[in-house]
Each structure stands twice: as structure tokens, then as C-alpha cells.
Amino acid sequence: MxxxxxxxxxxxxxxxxxxxxxxxxxxxxxxxxxxxxxxxxxxxxxxxxxxxxxxxxxxxxxxxxxxxxxxxxxxxxxxxxxxxxxxxxxxxxxxSPPAGPAIHPSAVVDPEAVVHPTARIGALCVVERGVHIGPGTVLKARVTVAEGCVIGDRCTLHPGAVIGADGFGFAPNAGVWEKIEQLGGVRIGNDVDIGANTCIDRGALADTVIEDGVKLDNLIQVGHNVRIGRNTAIAGCAGIAGSANIGAHCTIGGAAMILGHLTLADGVNISAGSFVSRSILKPGHYSGIFPIDDNASWEKNAATLKQLHKLRDRVKALEKKT
Amino acid sequence: MxxxxxxxxxxxxxxxxxxxxxxxxxxxxxxxxxxxxxxxxxxxxxxxxxxxxxxxxxxxxxxxxxxxxxxxxxxxxxxxxxxxxxxxxxxxxxxSPPAGPAIHPSAVVDPEAVVHPTARIGALCVVERGVHIGPGTVLKARVTVAEGCVIGDRCTLHPGAVIGADGFGFAPNAGVWEKIEQLGGVRIGNDVDIGANTCIDRGALADTVIEDGVKLDNLIQVGHNVRIGRNTAIAGCAGIAGSANIGAHCTIGGAAMILGHLTLADGVNISAGSFVSRSILKPGHYSGIFPIDDNASWEKNAATLKQLHKLRDRVKALEKKT
Amino acid sequence: MxxxxxxxxxxxxxxxxxxxxxxxxxxxxxxxxxxxxxxxxxxxxxxxxxxxxxxxxxxxxxxxxxxxxxxxxxxxxxxxxxxxxxxxxxxxxxxSPPAGPAIHPSAVVDPEAVVHPTARIGALCVVERGVHIGPGTVLKARVTVAEGCVIGDRCTLHPGAVIGADGFGFAPNAGVWEKIEQLGGVRIGNDVDIGANTCIDRGALADTVIEDGVKLDNLIQVGHNVRIGRNTAIAGCAGIAGSANIGAHCTIGGAAMILGHLTLADGVNISAGSFVSRSILKPGHYSGIFPIDDNASWEKNAATLKQLHKLRDRVKALEKKT
Incomplete structure (x- = not known):
């Protein structure tokens, strides 16, 4: 061209x-x-x-x-x-070549799903009962949208994405796990992008919510009842555990992991590879990554790290003496 | 309702x-x-x-x-x-609405696979030659069960799960990698749940084994010849490298990683985000996560961490002096 | 047998x-x-x-x-x-049983894709317009190769792999993200193996390149415009962020993460679970992993780690005094 x-x-x-x-x-x-x-x-x-x-x-x-x-x-x-x-x-x-049919003939779309006539459903997608898909939204090949999930306007879902698998919920019962059926759904706003093989689980009771303008890269896990605020962007391999509440306009780096039930304020930036184990209520840039080193140096430092608390006590003792 | x-x-x-x-x-x-x-x-x-x-x-x-x-x-x-x-x-x-046909017409089920009449195979699943699927087991949409793998009773496999891809095995040969064909299978017990886009590889010679009651979340990688003991639960984005032997009644947090050939005793709990680099032979709770901090503090601490072994030597020298 | x-x-x-x-x-x-x-x-x-x-x-x-x-x-x-x-x-x-048809009848192969007659396309694969697939290459079930991507000879792509989803590229515009269309493709050499549910994104302008003999395990994310040199092997759950340039004959352990725009020399070995935040220009073995410990010990050491820089200052002060 x-x-x-x-x-x-x-x-x-x-x-x-x-x-x-x-x-x-x-x-x-x-x-x-x-x-x-x-x-x-x-x-x-x-x-x-x-x-x-x-x-x-x-x-x-x-x-x-x-x-x-x-x-x-x-x-x-x-x-x-x-x-x-x-x-x-x-x-x-x-x-781009002229578009093919709005719903690829190989896609499996439930007759009780509502797909806007301007939406496009790619080859070998599965759209289950009760799903709503808004105008201009595009499902590339091999996307699954499970029962009752709602996807807004102008979204793009990349191949292999799974929207609405069951959240991971089990009650312990004398050593075995008893299933908590996941009765909520997934609600995705407008202008949301969802990467290849990314998974967004349905809520346990209420819905998992992805707000307008959110951008998710590939191979991300979003647990049940998570809320991701508008225009937040999350890079590949990240994981957001159940019921985490992520603010708007955040950026979360690749392979970062957010524990369940935490809150991230609006405007929080998490470095790639960081593990978020507590709520972060002030906007800003947060990190937690073990620095890489040649293996021999790392081994020595890691071994000392396992004695770090004792080292602090030794410094304390020295301070008392001098 | x-x-x-x-x-x-x-x-x-x-x-x-x-x-x-x-x-x-x-x-x-x-x-x-x-x-x-x-x-x-x-x-x-x-x-x-x-x-x-x-x-x-x-x-x-x-x-x-x-x-x-x-x-x-x-x-x-x-x-x-x-x-x-x-x-x-x-x-x-x-x-729930009345169930549709036991095997969705869009699924590709090999004539030499054995699917129990009470099992259900979802849309666009692939069930290959020699597979056995037990009574009451449900494959949601777009699940792959490869040649010769065996799945027990009352299991649920979520969309995009891949059971029985080749384990990652190659022999080095003058700078190139020569394939070790993976001749084992995958054996999954009863009452096992497998999350969306989770992968369980076939064994190299013997089988990869998932025992009764195991619950696996989404986007988990289980390498070849792993054994996961009964009723162990593993959260999303975790990885279990080849030949790891995980006990029964363990819990493994999200994005935790277990190195290959290790043993975890029964009743071991691994915190989310931890990297298990040695066998753990006693039940208990184990962790290893870099604490998150504001980026400036993290940078200073991480830089010092790279000198930690030297810092220990300096404390030693001070102790000798005083 | x-x-x-x-x-x-x-x-x-x-x-x-x-x-x-x-x-x-x-x-x-x-x-x-x-x-x-x-x-x-x-x-x-x-x-x-x-x-x-x-x-x-x-x-x-x-x-x-x-x-x-x-x-x-x-x-x-x-x-x-x-x-x-x-x-x-x-x-x-x-x-192995005698092979079935070269292209499984359930696969969706664009008439403008070029599939070598000795290549094999598995059940429910999607091969889009302008794709080239070389002799002897095998796509197992449920693989997607998107528009214009090129795959060499004797490659194996495992189920759920996604080649050529859009790279993650957006320009900020007054708080919202504006899509950068990904106009490049993916070029995969000969004798490459790609694991189950692994994703390789298309380039933004130029192509993402996977050279001959590369072996990728399951659930790996390869960002746009990455280059992976020949015979490099990468274990499961790893992530390679956009525009990273990985040398030949490297090994990258499971769940390791390589930041974007970095360079790894030929012959670099990265331990599993390590986070590579800077270029590595000399061959060798590199690591960066928080050592796992019983939870109580970890908590004490992690708390001290957050004060590590201050601890160093205290040691400095002691050194001045004595």
C-alpha cells in the first residue's frame, strides 16, 4: 500500500x-x-x-x-x-480487506445470546446463552464468552481469551473441597481490549467488573469479583486475585501479581514483576523485585538475606557497645 | 429465580x-x-x-x-x-436450563475415545484417540484432551484447558535441541477441577498424575511427570515444573513456582508469589516474596541488597574490633 | 508395541x-x-x-x-x-497410527493462506489470510496463526498457541488509551517448537522474529518486536516483553521475566523465577530470586529488608566510630 x-x-x-x-x-x-x-x-x-x-x-x-x-x-x-x-x-x-460475515459460520453462538449487528464474531468462537455483545465489538478467533456475560461497545477480544469461566471458589469440608457455584457474571465496559489467552472469571455472587477503556495484555488472570477501574492498563502475565479492587488510570507491569481483596487507588503504577501484598491507597510508583545478578553473587546475597534479621540484631548489639 | x-x-x-x-x-x-x-x-x-x-x-x-x-x-x-x-x-x-446434548455437535471427538454417557463435552472441544472420560465429567467449551489421557469421574475442565500436550523435553546435540518424544500420558482422578487455559503436560515415559479432589485455577502450567496429591489446591498463574512431587492437602498460592524434581510433603502451604527452589519435607507455611515499597525506597534497598554479603562482612569486622 | x-x-x-x-x-x-x-x-x-x-x-x-x-x-x-x-x-x-488428512476438516484455513502439502493442521485450528506454513510443520489442535504470519519447516505448535495476536501498543491521549495498530507480523524459523497456550504477538511496525531451533514451553508470552536467537530454549510461564532482543543458545528458566527493549547476549542462562531488568551482555548464569523460608522467618527478614538501606547507614556510622 x-x-x-x-x-x-x-x-x-x-x-x-x-x-x-x-x-x-x-x-x-x-x-x-x-x-x-x-x-x-x-x-x-x-x-x-x-x-x-x-x-x-x-x-x-x-x-x-x-x-x-x-x-x-x-x-x-x-x-x-x-x-x-x-x-x-x-x-x-x-x-484491510473487505470484512467477511459478522458472525463467522464456524462460531458457536447460542440463539439466546444478543450480538449487536455491527459486532464481529471470529472463527471458532463460543458465545453462550444470555451473553450481550455491544456494537462495534470484535471477537477474534477462538474466544469464549460464557453464559450471561456482558461486553460493551468497541471492545476487542484476542484469540483464546476466556470470559466468564468459574471463579476459584471452594469451601473446605473435612479435607475435601466443596464447590461454591459461581452465580455472578462478568461485565465489561466500552473500549476494552483483552489479550490472547487472558482469562476473566465470573463473580461468585456479584459480577466481576472491567470498566471502560481498560487494556489487558495476553495471559492475564483476573479472579472473581475483581473490579478494574477505567483506563487502567495491565501488561502480560499479570494476575489479579479475587475481589481485588483496582482503581482507574493505573498501570500494572508484566507478571505483577495483586493479592485478593486488596484496594489500589486511582493512579497507582506497579512495576513489572512486583508482588502487591497490601492495599495501596496513594497514587505513585511502587516496586518489589529481587535484583538480578550473576549467579554466584546472588547465591551469596540470598544466603545472607535468610539471616538478615539476625544481622540487624548484630548491628543493634554493636550500637549498644560503642 | x-x-x-x-x-x-x-x-x-x-x-x-x-x-x-x-x-x-x-x-x-x-x-x-x-x-x-x-x-x-x-x-x-x-x-x-x-x-x-x-x-x-x-x-x-x-x-x-x-x-x-x-x-x-x-x-x-x-x-x-x-x-x-x-x-x-x-x-x-x-x-440451570435443561442440558443440551451430551456431546456438542461442534466438538471433535475421536471415534476411539471413550466418553461415558453421563459426561458432557462442550462446544469446540477436541478429544483425541484413546482418551477415557469418566461419568459426570464436564468439559466446558474449547477444551483439548490429547491422545491417551484419562480423566476420572465428576471432573470439570474449564475453557481453553489443554490436557496432554507434549512435555518440554529435548536433548542437547552440538548446540541444537533434539526432541525427546513424550510417550507417557496424563491421568486425572475423580472430582478434579481444572481452570481456564491451564495446561497439564503428558509424561516423558510414565504418566503425569493428578489425584482425586485436586483443584487447579486458571493459567497454571503443570510439567511432565508431575504428581499432585489428593485435595491439593493451586491458585492461578502458578507453575509446577517437570517431575515435581506435590503432596496431598497442600495449598499453593497464585503465581507461585515449584522447581522441577522437588518434593513437597503433605500439608504444605506456599504463599502466593513464592519460588520453591528446594524440597519441603515438613508441613507448614512457607513464603519468599520481595516486599513491595514505593519505588524510591525499593531502589535504595535493592541496591544495598546487591551488597548484602559485603555488609555482613563489614558487621563481622566491626564485631571483631569491639 | x-x-x-x-x-x-x-x-x-x-x-x-x-x-x-x-x-x-x-x-x-x-x-x-x-x-x-x-x-x-x-x-x-x-x-x-x-x-x-x-x-x-x-x-x-x-x-x-x-x-x-x-x-x-x-x-x-x-x-x-x-x-x-x-x-x-x-x-x-x-x-503412531497412520496420519489422517493433512488439514483436519474442522480447521478454518483461509483460502489465501499457503500451507505446504506436507504440513499438518489439527482440529479446530484457525489459519488466517496470508499465512505461510512450511513443509513438515505440525499444528496440533486449536492453534491460531493470524494474518500474514510465517512459520518455517518442521515446527510443532501445541494446542491453544496463538501466533500473531496484536502487540500491546497504545498511545496515551488525555487519560484514555488510543490504539496503535500492529502492522508487523511474526516470522518463525525452522525446527521451532511452541508450547500449549503460548502467545507470540505480531510486531508494531517490523516483525517479531523467532529464529531456527528455538524451543518454547507452555504459557509463555512473547511481546511485539521481540527477537529470540536460534536454539534458545525458554521454559513455561516465562514472559518476554516487547522489543527484547534475546541471543542465540540462551536458556531462560520457568516464570522468568525479561523487561522490554533489553538485550541478552548469546549464551546467557537465566534461572527460573528471575526478573531481568537490565541488558546482559556477557554469557553466563544469572539469578534473582527471593529465597523461600518458613513464613515466620520470611516475615522477619522481609521486614528488615524494607530497612536495609538504613541498616547499611548504621553500619557505616559504626565503622566511623570504631
Missing amino acids: QLRLGSIVEALGGELHGDPRREVDGLAPLESATPSQLSFLGNARLLSLLPSSKAGCVIVAPAQFEAARARGDCIVAPHPYLYFARVTQLWKRLS | QLRLGSIVEALGGELHGDPRREVDGLAPLESATPSQLSFLGNARLLSLLPSSKAGCVIVAPAQFEAARARGDCIVAPHPYLYFARVTQLWKRLS | QLRLGSIVEALGGELHGDPRREVDGLAPLESATPSQLSFLGNARLLSLLPSSKAGCVIVAPAQFEAARARGDCIVAPHPYLYFARVTQLWKRLS
Whole structure:
């Protein structure tokens, strides 16, 4: 596919400095872009990469205009990274083939499910009884939405996602586990993205709730009765245990784990790989990761760590003496 | 659905104090239950929530009878949480629609698989050659049970579960990996639950074994030749590496990881997020998690941790001096 | 199935000491092998298990020939573990039923996908438009290969694997996330194995690349624009964040996590459960795991760890005083 620079600014705004008839056939980072590609300077700290970029055109912020124009063609826009996002959307829209049927014939959709006519259900999906799927929502291939779950508008569910499996609930009874049937559902708001093979369990009594604009990456586990506030983004392999209450506008890094029944305030950022074992009621950036080291050093430090409390006592004793 | 209190005690036992004709239309926790809902006091520590609960009826232990009766209707049962579990089962049973065909027409079941007539195979499942599935077992949608695996009675397998993929076995050969074909199978006992997108690999030579009553949450990896003892429960995102031997009546928290070839005794409890790098031969509660902190504090502590062994040496030197 | 020792050495080489007409009906480790089974001594450190093994025949290295022959029949080969791997392959080949159709009738294969006639597509797979699948590659049941992805020769993809879901890319826009369409693909080399429910995301602009001979276990997340060098092996539950560049001949343990945009040199070994937060430019063995302990000890040490930096300052102060 080829796109004229003039068509891009016509569709997305921004100020083109250069030849509107110049065509680009792809998008690429500054370092690797060729003269037939469009690039962007999303972060002023990468300014040093600009002069030598071979890109046919670069999207820049107004503050970088002079540097960019000295190099060659550019599009000036207040938020170059956002502008770039919109170019990807334009590109995708123009390069996609005409859509097939709204519900792929291989999908198994219960007659008592309600799928909006503008929603799309991919190959080999399962949509069970009582499900509602809103306008513009897309289920890619092999997604399961179990009984009674509700999915809002303009959501995207990637392959293998499972919405509404039973929450993990059992009552102990003389050494064996007795099932607590999970009678709640899952309610997913609008503009939610759910990654491949991610699981969101149905609630025990009330519903599990994913609010508008939440973005979940792949292979994430969301337990029963969790609530994830609007526009929170969670990276791959994270786990959110049952009844956790995650605020809005949070970011949770990959493989982070949130214990059950905790609360995270709005605007909390959890580093990848961290284990959240207590509620966090103030916005901010939180971490808890064992630093990686060469194995021999790690072994020595880990062994000392197992004696750390005693080491503290020894320091205390020394302090008393001196 | 509505259920009369009288019908509940008729079905499940317990002592009703109140109007047997009162109807409830749902179950809810003490704090949020409405007058048309049934609730329960599963834990005496939550007694303070009881007086102000608006629940139409509350399930309580004999010791809480007086406090409960002062509030309103109650059902007295020796184990309220277990009683509650059974109410969820009753509720589910009564509210479920009549079952469809035992094997969903979209499932792919090999003619040489043996599926008990009372088992149920969901939409788009794959059941391969030589599989045995016992009475009352339910495969929800999109489950795979690969060649030769055996699943007992009354098990539930949630969507996307994969039973019997190849174990991860390769022999190094001059820098490349040569496949060790996995010739064992997977044997799953009775009353086992397996969560969504959880994987249990087939054994290399002998079988991978999941004993009776084991409960596995979502997105768990169970390597080849693992044995999980009866009634052990494992929470989501956990990983059990190959040939680990997990005892009976253990609990393993979410995202915990058990190294290969280790043994865990019966009755071991592993905290969520812990990494088990050695066998644990005594029952008890074990943990190993980096405490979360604000990012700045974590950075300082993590940097010091990388010098911990040296710090110990410095304390030793001080002790010699004083 | 039964196999004569003579047929085994005829197919695979090695020196048989014993009766070529002796038949074995299975493979087993030294400790559990019966007189009708073939075993192997893969590691000289297990030599003590040899004399009492009841195996009908044992594969050994030349150095162990005398000890082995004293016990009974043996096959001598330079690399017994590799020889054993090849016996499993022979066993599998001979015991497998004749293959069904190359593309299972329940699979959904786009007419614009190119599947080599010797490739095999399992039940309920989805192979989208523009996909190329090379000779001898096997997709087990319920695998998704999304639009435009390329898979080389002799690969195996296990059930539930998802190749080419969208990478996790969003641009912030006044508190909401705006989608960055993922315009790249996934390119998988030859002889690659991909485990059950593992996900490999398509690139944002360029492709995600998995080189020849890479082995990925189950439930692994590979983010967009990652490159994994040839013959690297990664165990289950690991996560490789976007744009990480993993060298060749690395091993990454289970549940390890590699942050985005990092580089790992060739020949790096990461212990299971470690979190890689910085590039590692020298081959070697690296670890970072909180040691597990009984819960009470862990609690005391973890509490002290949160004061570790202050403890260091106290030691510094003591050093000044003395």
C-alpha cells in the first residue's frame, strides 16, 4: 500500500512541510526508516536520532520543527506519538480487506445470546446463552464468552481469551473441597481490549467488573469479583486475585501479581514483576523485585538475606557497645 | 429465580428460625444483601457486620444464633460457609436450563475415545484417540484432551484447558535441541477441577498424575511427570515444573513456582508469589516474596541488597574490633 | 508395541552387547525399569543406580561399558541421552497410527493462506489470510496463526498457541488509551517448537522474529518486536516483553521475566523465577530470586529488608566510630 503525505494530513490534520504528493509505503522508527517510509519523533530525548534518519517524512512536535525541517519533510503535530497512532489506524483501515460475515459460520453462538449487528464474531468462537455483545465489538478467533456475560461497545477480544469461566471458589469440608457455584457474571465496559489467552472469571455472587477503556495484555488472570477501574492498563502475565479492587488510570507491569481483596487507588503504577501484598491507597510508583545478578553473587546475597534479621540484631548489639 | 426458606432447609438441613414461606431471590455478602437475599456469617470475626445487615435471612453457626435471631430470620448450621456452598449448588441446579446434548455437535471427538454417557463435552472441544472420560465429567467449551489421557469421574475442565500436550523435553546435540518424544500420558482422578487455559503436560515415559479432589485455577502450567496429591489446591498463574512431587492437602498460592524434581510433603502451604527452589519435607507455611515499597525506597534497598554479603562482612569486622 | 534390540541398533547405530532378539515393550528410568524395558544412563553421576536396575537393556557411554555389561545387556553409544532421545523418536514413529488428512476438516484455513502439502493442521485450528506454513510443520489442535504470519519447516505448535495476536501498543491521549495498530507480523524459523497456550504477538511496525531451533514451553508470552536467537530454549510461564532482543543458545528458566527493549547476549542462562531488568551482555548464569523460608522467618527478614538501606547507614556510622 502507498499513501500520499497530502492524504495523511487531510485525514488526520497536522501541518505538512514538504511535498504533499510524496508517497510512503510504510511506517518505521527513525533509525531504520527508509526514504519511502514515514517516521516519528515521539520523545524529545531521541532528538539526536533525527538528523541522520533516512525517513521520507518525520512527524514531530512544534518544538522540533526547525531541527526536523533542516533534515527534510515533516508533519508537525502537537502530540507526535498520538499522531503516529492515528496513522497506524488509518493504515490498517485502508489496507484491510473487505470484512467477511459478522458472525463467522464456524462460531458457536447460542440463539439466546444478543450480538449487536455491527459486532464481529471470529472463527471458532463460543458465545453462550444470555451473553450481550455491544456494537462495534470484535471477537477474534477462538474466544469464549460464557453464559450471561456482558461486553460493551468497541471492545476487542484476542484469540483464546476466556470470559466468564468459574471463579476459584471452594469451601473446605473435612479435607475435601466443596464447590461454591459461581452465580455472578462478568461485565465489561466500552473500549476494552483483552489479550490472547487472558482469562476473566465470573463473580461468585456479584459480577466481576472491567470498566471502560481498560487494556489487558495476553495471559492475564483476573479472579472473581475483581473490579478494574477505567483506563487502567495491565501488561502480560499479570494476575489479579479475587475481589481485588483496582482503581482507574493505573498501570500494572508484566507478571505483577495483586493479592485478593486488596484496594489500589486511582493512579497507582506497579512495576513489572512486583508482588502487591497490601492495599495501596496513594497514587505513585511502587516496586518489589529481587535484583538480578550473576549467579554466584546472588547465591551469596540470598544466603545472607535468610539471616538478615539476625544481622540487624548484630548491628543493634554493636550500637549498644560503642 | 425465587426460593422459599422452607425449601432450602428441606433440601440442605439446618434449623430455620423465621418464616419458611419467606422467599429469597439471591445470595449476597452481609454488607450488601437486601431484604430479598440470603446471606451468611462464614467467619465469627465478621460478627460486627451482622446487626446492620439488611439480609432477609442469614446462615450462622450455633454460637452466633442469639446475635443473629436478634436481627431477624436465620438458618443455624454447624458450618455456615459449607452450608452457603451447598446453597450455591442448589441455586445453580434449580436455575440451570435443561442440558443440551451430551456431546456438542461442534466438538471433535475421536471415534476411539471413550466418553461415558453421563459426561458432557462442550462446544469446540477436541478429544483425541484413546482418551477415557469418566461419568459426570464436564468439559466446558474449547477444551483439548490429547491422545491417551484419562480423566476420572465428576471432573470439570474449564475453557481453553489443554490436557496432554507434549512435555518440554529435548536433548542437547552440538548446540541444537533434539526432541525427546513424550510417550507417557496424563491421568486425572475423580472430582478434579481444572481452570481456564491451564495446561497439564503428558509424561516423558510414565504418566503425569493428578489425584482425586485436586483443584487447579486458571493459567497454571503443570510439567511432565508431575504428581499432585489428593485435595491439593493451586491458585492461578502458578507453575509446577517437570517431575515435581506435590503432596496431598497442600495449598499453593497464585503465581507461585515449584522447581522441577522437588518434593513437597503433605500439608504444605506456599504463599502466593513464592519460588520453591528446594524440597519441603515438613508441613507448614512457607513464603519468599520481595516486599513491595514505593519505588524510591525499593531502589535504595535493592541496591544495598546487591551488597548484602559485603555488609555482613563489614558487621563481622566491626564485631571483631569491639 | 514391542521392539527387538537388534532393530533398534539397526535403526540408530550403537554397539549392542546382548541378545539382538530380546524384545522391549517400553522405556523407563533405571530405578523403575522392568526386564521388558529399555533404560539409559544419561549422566555418569547416576552410575550407582546401574547395578541394581532391572532394565532389560541399558544405553551407556563407552566409559560405563564394563559396569553395564557386568549387569546385563547394554547398548554402547557416545551420547546415551541423545541416543535415548532417538529411541523415543523411533518408538513414537512406529507406534503412531497412520496420519489422517493433512488439514483436519474442522480447521478454518483461509483460502489465501499457503500451507505446504506436507504440513499438518489439527482440529479446530484457525489459519488466517496470508499465512505461510512450511513443509513438515505440525499444528496440533486449536492453534491460531493470524494474518500474514510465517512459520518455517518442521515446527510443532501445541494446542491453544496463538501466533500473531496484536502487540500491546497504545498511545496515551488525555487519560484514555488510543490504539496503535500492529502492522508487523511474526516470522518463525525452522525446527521451532511452541508450547500449549503460548502467545507470540505480531510486531508494531517490523516483525517479531523467532529464529531456527528455538524451543518454547507452555504459557509463555512473547511481546511485539521481540527477537529470540536460534536454539534458545525458554521454559513455561516465562514472559518476554516487547522489543527484547534475546541471543542465540540462551536458556531462560520457568516464570522468568525479561523487561522490554533489553538485550541478552548469546549464551546467557537465566534461572527460573528471575526478573531481568537490565541488558546482559556477557554469557553466563544469572539469578534473582527471593529465597523461600518458613513464613515466620520470611516475615522477619522481609521486614528488615524494607530497612536495609538504613541498616547499611548504621553500619557505616559504626565503622566511623570504631
